[in-house]
Amino acid sequence: MPAVTERFRCSDDLTCAALCNKYYAHQERHLENSTRKPSEKIPLYISSYYEGPGGGWDGSGCVPAIEMAFEDINARPDILPQYELRPIWNDTKCEAGSGSRALFDQLFREPSKIMILGGGCSPPAEALASTAHYWNLITVAYGAENPGLSNRKFYPYFYRSSSPGTTYNYARLRLLQEYGWNRVATIHENREADKLTMDHMHNLLKEANITLVTSESFFINPKNQIENIKKKDAKIIIGNMYEDTARRVFCEAYKVGITGKGYVCMMLGWYEHKFWEKSRHAEDIIDCTAEEMEQAVDGYIGTTQTLLNEPATSTVANIII
DSSP states (O other): OOOGGGTOOOOSOHHHHHHHHHHHHTHHHHHHHHTSOOOOSEEEEEEEEEOOTTSSOOOTTHHHHHHHHHHHHHHOTTSSTTEEEEEEEEEOTTOHHHHHHHHHHHHTSSSOEEEEEOOSSHHHHHHHHHHHGGGTOOEEESOOOOGGGGOTTTOTTEEESSOOTTHHHHHHHHHHHHHTOOEEEEEEESSHHHHHHHHHHHHHHHHTTOEEEEEEEESSOOHHHHHHHHHTTOOEEEEEOOHHHHHHHHHHHHHHTOSSTTOEEEEESOSOTTGGGOOOSGGGOOSSOHHHHHHHHTTOEEEOOOOSOSSOOBOTTSOBO
């Protein structure tokens, strides 16, 4: 198996960057392990999935961190001492179709896999989890925040280490109440994960007697929806979408003058560092300059999970993060 350093990089996504960088600090140990004699342990193959560049989120930086975790587990004499975990990686590109294709390729190709790891994005995780249980395969995701994945009827063998996206809504509501913001507009990408999250947000707003001025959704181009938010004179905007479409929203908002002083925009907080400077697809090209995008995102509020240990403590791998 090629060294991980030949295939993956530490992305700017802060969710995985810390562990990823720790991994490369242990590069010498990794290279020694990759050149050692074949293990006498019984291999257990895991069908593993990540999101490479080109989709709604670049999670390639998570792979070295996960590889390091496998190394630590395999090196411990008290965890599966007779076995060795071996991931087989597949790039879903954050797309359900790519995830499904990779899954079937893995299912009907040797060696046999004992479980599924991933993906980080909801669309491929939904596709994997809704199919894998027919083969009695447990799916464990390290991301995938779609609230619908908690439905045991449709995803009976699915587990994840992250919280559903609806948990961010409580932080958003608390901010609204703290500053007395009582008129809100929402906008989300037309995907199940975002719709369910916004439906939950709308219920919280209703319970808190906060006025929902308008709720907008879009598939590719948010131009009309942004213009409608401006017509409704909404000053507080809550959005839920992947970073590629978030760039389009910020650009359109800038063009109609609903960014900057006098406006508040709440988005997801796990976007890649300086995500507004990126362009993933040819169709993702926006007609705002870098300077305009910088102004458009200035002051936006992002909500996400706590990423690192607080206070710093040593992990099971004896690493302080």
